[in-house]
Amino acid sequence: MKSLWRFPFTRPAAIFTLVFLYVPIIVLVVLSFGAEDSIARWSGFSLRWYAEVWDNDTMLRTIRNSLTVAVFAMLFGTAAATMAALALARGTFRGKTIAALLLGLPLVVPEIVAGISVLLFFVLVGIRLGITSIILAHIVFVIPYAYLPIRARLDGMDPALVEAAADLYAPRWTAFYRIILPLIWPGIAAGATLAFIGSLGDVVVSYFVSGPGATTLPVYVFSMVRMGVTPVVNAVSTLLLAASIAVFSLSYLVSRSKG
Amino acid sequence: MTAVWRRAALLAPSLGWIAAFLVLPLCLMAYVSTLARGPMGGVDWNHHTADAYVQFLFERDLMDRLVVNTDYLRIFGRSFALAGGTTVLTLLIGFPTAIWMAFQPPSRRLLLVFIITVPFWTNILVRNYAWILLLRTGGLIDTLLRASGLSNEPFSILYTPLATGIGLTYSFLPYMVLPIYVSLEKIDRRLVEAAFDLGASRWAAFRRVILPLAMPGVMGGAILVFVPGLGAFISPELLGGAKSMMIGSLIQQQFGQSRNWPFGAALAFVLFALVLLALGAHQLRYRREAR
Amino acid sequence: MNDAVPAIEGRDLVREFAGGVRALDGVSLSIRPNEFFTLLGPSGCGKTTLLRAIAGLEVPDSGSISLYGQPLDGLPPWKRPVNTVFQSYAIFPHLTVAQNVAFGLEMQRRPRAEIAARVAEMLALVKLEGLDGRKSSQLSGGQQQRVALARALATSPRVLLLDEPLSALDLKLRTEMQLELKRLQARVGITFIFVTHDQHEALTMSDRIAVMNAGQIQQIGTPDEIYDRPASRFVADFIGATNLLEATGTGEGAYRLADGSQIAAQGPAGSVWLAIRPERLRIAPEGSLHGVVEHAVYEGTDTIYHVVVSETVRLRVRAPNSDGASARFATGAAVGVVIPADAVRVLQS
Ligand SMILES: Nc1ncnc2c1ncn2[C@@H]1O[C@H](COP(=O)(O)OP(=O)(O)OP(=O)(O)O)[C@@H](O)[C@H]1O
């Protein structure tokens, strides 16, 4: 008998989705290892475009910028988000709804709107555009990314655990680092990962708030792509892809192994 | 009292940051949209005017009369059409996919969620760029078509609204699949079994039990696709041509070549308002259903 | 220890939650040292809230609590020498069994050697030797319950609070743990305040019981006092099975029921409730009330007869089956019911 749970048309749709999602990525990766600069003329495997990335000083500098920005945004964003999650996880108080709305605001504002309004703000307030301005803006956008998994972890925690610690003579701060912190650690790791990937991948906001001479890799690649397709972009895109997937898979494995 | 202070201290960094570097800029943007354009670009702080909003619908002809100009309206219309079309397309592909995923054995479900989530978290620029490689003349699809003899014409849909649509669909498909999957996965299997037991066919069980319970996911997914689709910048910039401009590029232009900050700010403000309207409508509907 | 000083003394405790629920509505009670004291009452009556107020996890709006004469008010939970066994057990999932039991001792900064010895002693006490390296996810419900108990007892608190510690266990394990808890309490000599809504558990385990309802204490007494001499209609109805009859006192040692029939009993005049335990009634021809057996429920050792005396008066009679099948009555049989005067508890309404 056919399984009860097999609904018609769903399997082909799912197969289509998977093919649709992965074929472009695979094509990109394969081309980045091609010797020629066109798909039509495949003549073998080569690392030539990666070598060109390595020789491109501007690109290396933007890679370093991107990593700097992502690390700072991750650290500050995750710290702020963890504190917010601790404050909002339990109890009701006046202003809680407003606080939650405000925390979700960066997710709701269209990137382009956020980008130009922050640009306006920096220009009018007189903050110089550069690495610092990018970090300032990125922290805003990674806070909700980091917040959600931490909050989910806290919500899944039995409130009696903290009470039990207090009952067993642990003052508030001790209870925090002996009980709460170890238990929400996977959530913090996941939040930090999302913050890192989010910052690393951002194009639009960075595009507006980066200054001349100090941009991130995606912004640099964006301007290259608008000039025209060069296989160097394939190579650097593959590197970006690999970085995101590696960080994401790592956090996935960590969060699963910790249950 | 101490509890209040502790909470305030915990909330201060995140909320303070968001207030300073998002809320304040948004207010500033709204304010700038009411200012006159400065003589050298920038803004004239001393001169308030509704020009930026008037400019959206009207232009001045040679005799300095206001005549209706539908250029910008058309760009908004196109953005709505593309975002709406993307929503429908992702729903058509995403819903059956989510159903298939939700009724797989649990061990496989986790892996599938992971597989769908990976593109979600890979760089959006890279993902749109990959489509250039597929769609351009001399790209993969063109090469395959010619090699197989199906076509001798050079194939190119790059730099058309269709290409933008494909890019948007590709970018936002996981946003549709995941929330629907989550709402489907929460459905108690026994409810569906009860429907079967009461004589429902697969189709009836789907329509009467699964679909209503999956509705919050569908609505959530639609919002998650439509809202960023409306303000999309990367897909139209990379894949669309000059003839398929969307709101995002129009706004960017005002801060680039056109140097018309008040108009750019007004456009951004209108876009933000539209997004809030869509979210508000969704909230309202959701609340009514929850009751 | 001075028996005159209560282990726990609560005065006029009030706790009102947002939404106007009064979980504690003027609770006063005094718990003696080394007593097994039980809080009993229906769901939502405020038992947990009272326990949490004693532990310091909940701050009452008004009223005060003292421990052996020392006021506890304003002390945070980590400064109160009172420990709790939580209903969900709250075993720290990232720590092993031994680390869980050691937690309180570490917080008190006891020497390492002493902690190790005490942990071993506690695990032996609750019969968990050999499981010290396990995590809570690798333990059965009963084992988790023992860990929670060992953890709470390790620091030798002056009072142990137990919030429905047995409710998550199956019947067999539950009965076993009831006995064990009693034994444990006798051995460690600590005051136990035990919360349950299982009256059988309360009656068999407790030295004294406080019956609560809607944030108020209805009666405090030993199990037999609570059972035989309920102080209110609520207690009579809540504990065990009871015949509750509305009656009016004639003032001459007799009460008139709604249908006019009379029952002899000592008590005040006026409008009252009569509470009569079914096992104190007897079916016999010479009974003062007469009726018809509506149905009989066979329960093995006893049979419960539902006797219809009149439209407004119905009685449940529990009769032992010790006389064999011949002594039983069938449905429809006309019977007399004997009501001993000392079986009738008169409760003012
Ligand atoms: N944090 C809270 N906020 C609001 N109301 C509460 C809170 N805690 C308890 N209550 C209410 O106070 C009343 C007493 O609750 P409590 O938990 O003390 O009852 P309980 O006797 O322990 O019940 P149970 O047998 O179900 O555990 C209930 O009506 C409950 O809904």
Ligand SMILES: [Mg+2]
């Ligand atoms: Mg309770």
